[in-house]
Amino acid sequence: MDNIKPFDWYRIFIGRENDTLFLLEIGFRVTFIYLFAVLVMRFMGKRGNRSLSMFENVLIIALGSAIGDSMFYPKVPLVYACVVILVIVGISRYIQYLQLKARRINTFLDGKPIILIKDGEIKKEGLKASRVRNEELYGMLRIGGIRDLGEVEYAFLERSGGLSIFKFTDNTTIPKLNLISEAISGKPRHF
Secondary structure, eight states, rough: OOOOOTTOOHHHHEEEEEEEEOHHHHHHHHHHHHHHHHHHHHHEEEGGSOOOHHHHHHHHHHHHHHHHHHHOOTTOOOOHHHHHHHHHHHHHHHHHHHHHHHHHHHHHOOOOOOEETTTTTTTTHHHHHHTTOOOHHHHHHHHOOBBBBGEEEEEOOOOTTEEEEEEEETOOOOEEEEEEHHHHHSSSOOO
């Protein structure tokens, strides 16, 4: 390993292996790769504007790595980064096509909705499967305008991570758990 002097501020901020002119090259690399990535992401379609699935999050991480490496490392030619980005986007488009054609692939990549509440009762197996804590569920319900657990006939954790809430159709509330007092006092008030 090279002999590195700790807290060498010039090395930390500018670097010893590159001259200061390389900072201009980094600026060019960032601009080029950013504009290229924006054009390619535009090609991916509007789906990227909605909530991302687990697969799409991995796609974003992979793209970020390819983009970041080409921006900062002088030994990574821009053409290599462009090829990596095009291959990643091509794979993504093909998988999106397969998701439309095969339900099994779609379910494998995006999962299924998980029932968290049925008839005002929290389904423990749903919480366990989704790895959602009670407090997180209470917060999602409050965001959905729910005051009491007894208002909810069904609640599903959707593929996107959002919570779908279905109230009883006759607008009756069976007092179960006051979610407002749970948030204020930190202790759930059961009826």
